[in-house]
Amino acid sequence: MEFELTDEHRMFQKLARDFAEREIEPVAEEIEREGRIPAGMLAKLAEAGLPGIVAPEKYGGLEAGFLIHILAVEQLHYPCSPCSWLLVANEFADLLNRFGTDDQKAEFLPPLIQGAMLPGWPFAGEIGEDNRVAGNMTAHLADGHWIIDGKKLFHVFGGTGGPAIIFARTGEDEVSSFLVPKGISGYTSSAPLALLGLRGLEIVDTTLNVVRLPEDSLLGERGMGPEIAQTLAETSGLRQAAQSVACAQRALDEAVSYSKERTRRGVPIAAMQAIQWLLAEMSMRIEPARWSTYEAAWLKEQDELTSTRSAVSKLYATRMVKEVANMAIQVHGCYGLTKDYRIERIYRQAKMFELSEGSRKAQLSAVADAILSS
Amino acid sequence: MEFKLTPEQKDFQELARQFARQEIEPIAAQIDEDSIIPSGLNEKLAGAGFVGMLIPKQYGGTETGMLRYVLAFEELNYPVCQCLEALGNNIVGRAIALTGNEEQKQRYLPPLAQGSVMGSYAFTEPATGSDRKALVTTARLDGDHWVLNGIKRFHSGGHLAGPGIIFANVDGTNTTAFLVDKLGAGYRSSKPFELMMGRGLETVDTRFENVRVPGNNVLGTVGGGYEILFSITAEGRLSLSSIAVALAQAAFDESALFLKERLASNREDASLQTTKHVLADMLTRIVPARVTAYRIAWLTDMGEDTRMTSAIIKLFSSTMAREVADMAMDIHGLSGLVKGSKIERIYRQAKQFDLTEGSSEVQRTIVAGSVLMQ
Numbered sequence: 157m158e159f160e161l162t163d164e165h166r167m168f169q170k171l172a173r174d175f176a177e178r179e180i181e182p183v184a185e186e187i188e189r190e191g192r193i194p195a196g197m198l199a200k201l202a203e204a205g206l207p208g209i210v211a212p213e214k215y216g217g218l219e220a221g222f223l224i225h226i227l228a229v230e231q232l233h234y235p236c237s238p239c240s241w242l243l244v245a246n247e248f249a250d251l252l253n254r255f256g257t258d259d260q261k262a263e264f265l266p267p268l269i270q271g272a273m274l275p276g277w278p279f280a281g282e283i284g285e286d287n288r289v290a291g292n293m294t295a296h297l298a299d300g301h302w303i304i305d306g307k308k309l310f311h312v313f314g315g316t317g318g319p320a321i322i323f324a325r326t327g328e329d330e331v332s333s334f335l336v337p338k339g340i341s342g343y344t345s346s347a348p349l350a351l352l353g354l355r356g357l358e359i360v361d362t363t364l365n366v367v368r369l370p371e372d373s374l375l376g377e378r379g380m381g382p383e384i385a386q387t388l389a390e391t392s393g394l395r396q397a398a399q400s401v402a403c404a405q406r407a408l409d410e411a412v413s414y415s416k417e418r419t420r421r422g423v424p425i426a427a428m429q430a431i432q433w434l435l436a437e438m439s440m441r442i443e444p445a446r447w448s449t450y451e452a453a454w455l456k457e458q459d460e461l462t463s464t465r466s467a468v469s470k471l472y473a474t475r476m477v478k479e480v481a482n483m484a485i486q487v488h489g490c491y492g493l494t495k496d497y498r499i500e501r502i503y504r505q506a507k508m509f510e511l512s513e514g515s516r517k518a519q520l521s522a523v524a525d526a527i528l529s530s
Numbered sequence: 531m532e533f534k535l536t537p538e539q540k541d542f543q544e545l546a547r548q549f550a551r552q553e554i555e556p557i558a559a560q561i562d563e564d565s566i567i568p569s570g571l572n573e574k575l576a577g578a579g580f581v582g583m584l585i586p587k588q589y590g591g592t593e594t595g596m597l598r599y600v601l602a603f604e605e606l607n608y609p610v611c612q613c614l615e616a617l618g619n620n621i622v623g624r625a626i627a628l629t630g631n632e633e634q635k636q637r638y639l640p641p642l643a644q645g646s647v648m649g650s651y652a653f654t655e656p657a658t659g660s661d662r663k664a665l666v667t668t669a670r671l672d673g674d675h676w677v678l679n680g681i682k683r684f685h686s687g688g689h690l691a692g693p694g695i696i697f698a699n700v701d702g703t704n705t706t707a708f709l710v711d712k713l714g715a716g717y718r719s720s721k722p723f724e725l726m727m728g729r730g731l732e733t734v735d736t737r738f739e740n741v742r743v744p745g746n747n748v749l750g751t752v753g754g755g756y757e758i759l760f761s762i763t764a765e766g767r768l769s770l771s772s773i774a775v776a777l778a779q780a781a782f783d784e785s786a787l788f789l790k791e792r793l794a795s796n797r798e799d800a801s802l803q804t805t806k807h808v809l810a811d812m813l814t815r816i817v818p819a820r821v822t823a824y825r826i827a828w829l830t831d832m833g834e835d836t837r838m839t840s841a842i843i844k845l846f847s848s849t850m851a852r853e854v855a856d857m858a859m860d861i862h863g864l865s866g867l868v869k870g871s872k873i874e875r876i877y878r879q880a881k882q883f884d885l886t887e888g889s890s891e892v893q894r895t896i897v898a899g900s901v902l903m904q
Binding site: 158159161523 | 535786800806815817839894897
């Protein structure tokens, strides 16, 4: 065992941290207010190489490994802005590495790495759950083409150019996954949903109405939908764990600085034991979440990550961030309710992780079933 | 980064697992009842290399380092049996190896490594917890001997022959560590306390009435006792954390087994979602605690200061173990209340972590202090 970050890890960490400080932190409030990530953000990220961490070198990627993606996400999410979702490009590359054809890789990876497109990503709780991943989406073959119909709810980046991953029922008991070019004829998206937190993360409802796709638009083999959804849930769960760790760390740091500034009868409230204990409780929760996430990401690199192991990290971290954000807002007192303090924004977003990309209840059930059937 | 155990680490872990299964598990319930540790157990523990893990080879130890110590300690504690009094020699031996002079090392380390004596340490007194100014145990120089007077409370293994590291004040507040040969003239131990967690490793009050200690038996320097205490308690916290992880794992395994049996006999309660969620939730808490404990053991081996991180993991794993034990009880229902079942023993033992080696309140103060100083 060896818990030290390598030089390469540290380099990427620093790169992402500097980027977050320079490019995201100054606009984080604005993104929340306007509900939109600035247009040039993705291009800047691509310039820094961050959407190409996982993609193979032959397509212009850095082939640096999944743990580095996780380390970068953590740093990128420290401003607690939805910009860290732009790195789903790396998870998309991971899926293509595993399930994509050479043609698909050649088609999608270069523009993805260059920041010219974003993959459409599931946000709703149905991912990873056997055939239900398809919802009401269906696909059938007709004269050499797939015809897809149905509705995809909570579709991240569903309205921005690029390929969307769409799970559809292709038979009685069969689900397949498709790479659907967003904006193709028959593809329409709603206006972005206004959400509790993480405003600026583009989440839409997408409707596919007799969308015609060439036969080779399948991702993976026909019927592999559940397996692909599972892989997707495993990787996105770890990203969510890293985002939760970053969000919790920020909540703690905000609480620490507030407790040093805010005085009561001339003494900083940091001197009060009740406040100190909250800070201690927050710290002790964050560190285990962080290392459990790193370990799982490392397992992913070794090809040893199981759904259960990923869910364990995600379940712990996503609950942890909610508890930590709650303690941090307590430290702020009533001021925590005002938009003058970052903790207000952090508190709202802290609840979102445990509901999205595999809800807590569904994942607990899956973990328990795995334990009891082993 | 490398989260995999090396083959040596794995072998050592396996050795400890086998030992626990063969030598400890069968007698655990009985020891909990009557505290009779079978003669020969300490020798077997020493023979397998578990007693001198933190003692240098040149003094007869196995010098495994903290990480392998933690791995073994976790396995040996899996039966949830307090029969490991000889394992205290590890930490006492490490303190002597790190701060003792050559003569002390030659005299005390070989018998500690062999398990022929039982090392211990004592700071706590009836009137004081961790406040050095309030220590009533004093030492004064009389010719070439120190003379100790006072009392120590909750001195685990204080009634067993061997070297005790006793903290006493010299000239007011110069807290100093003394190597005291226990059971000598003027040294008296009380009957062991009757404790909620049952019997096994017993803890006593020790009185010092003009106990004469050779001048050379100061460990470290006069007035340097607090530094030694800090170092010992950092390792003590880590040890306790790995016991907590072992206990939680045992609680989890018992619960999974219990539910599997209920499922096999078609008992409906085992398939209830609420019950299953409790089981999964237990796992999400254990995994982060374990990886964090390993990391802090590794940091110790790297020579890093672990005062804060060991407090973090102690606070986290104590809370975790108590909560997980509680959840395990909920899963077992009424049958968990029955004496003699492993889960009943687990539940009783689970509370100790919050209170021993510095209560959770003490840990929070340490962690908060570090957070605010950063």
